[in-house]
Amino acid sequence: MSSAGSAGTGSDEPEGIRLQKVLAAAGVASRRVVEDYIAAGRIAVNGETVTEPGRRIDPTSDVVHVDGLRVQLTDDHLTLVLNKPLGVLSAMSDDRGRPTLEPYVEPTGKRLYHVGRLDSDTDGLLLLTNDGELAHRLAHPSYEVSKTYVAEVAGDVARGVARRLRDGIELEDGPARADRFTVLQQRRDASVVQIQLHEGRNRIVRRMLEEVGHPVTRLTRIAMGPIRLGQLRPGQTRPVVGQELGQLMKVVGL
Known part of the structure; x- marks a missing residue:
């Protein structure tokens, strides 16, 4: 924990900045609302729950979570x-x-x-x-961050293909498995499918779908973890x- 995190009262320069001010500047909530969050035990600094409203921190080195989610305290990162x-x-x-x-x-x-x-x-x-x-x-x-794709593939996708992909198939560089697989559209000579997996090997989605008999004609990634396109x-x-x-x-x- 940084020395700023344990400072008491005094000027902001040597002792850090009040937590309420930092979180308000970061867009979390107004200072008054942040005080309510502190009283409710919803804020942690460097892994320690804060319950006293006088806490001061150093935004450049301390790590703050609100309701378990980290808050970006400076604009250094984009x-x-x-x-x-x-x-x-x-x-x-x-x-x-x-x-x-x-x-x-x-x-x-x-x-x-x-x-x-x-x-x-x-x-x-x-x-x-x-x-x-x-x-x-x-x-x-x-960390197995999931990635979700929508693919246009050749052919009419049979019902058993989803189970094969979820159970795992063997590729030249080892087994691969889809976390989820859904057929979105079926046409006579082509289909649109959605596939989620956490692997990152080269061209893994294309190789998996080709292995089960449905070469990809268009591939779009629509999500990565909680981030959606x-x-x-x-x-x-x-x-x-x-x-x-x-x-x-x-x-x-x-």
Whole structure:
């Protein structure tokens, strides 16, 4: 715990800033409402529940959770959702001059990195962030962050395909299993399906669906953990803030 967290009264400079002021500035609630949260035991600083309204903290080093969700206390970190268009590489530059993520990052004025990747022929949700710890955990297999896709596939999907994918199939680099699989539309020569999994191997969705006899003709990622693409149009971005950011951090234990 930082020394600011245990400071008492006095000037803000050496002893930190009142918790109510920090959380109000972070957009959690008014100072008065934050005082009610403190009295109700809904706020924790560095893992310790705070019950006294006089608590001071250092926003640059202390970690605050409200109702179990972490609050971003400074504007140093930025996390965005991008609806990555088809044909765009999950890279910031390319020697061959192909479209990259750089035009979507440049307006922020920050050095953002993509979390994981989407193939150039896959569109949809891609997270961009300069929060190194968040990016590391989201990409690490041990946290098993789910990813949800909608795919247009060739053929009429038989009833047994869903069970095969949920039970697990064998690929050349090992077994793979879908957490969920749903047929959204059936047509004579094509189908639209939704598949959720927590694996991140290269082209895993395409390989799984091809293995069960339904090659992908269009693939879009619509969710990553609690973050959903929603109505964001291709090429558009939006910030991940507030409770949504807190839920994302909770998934990876932050």
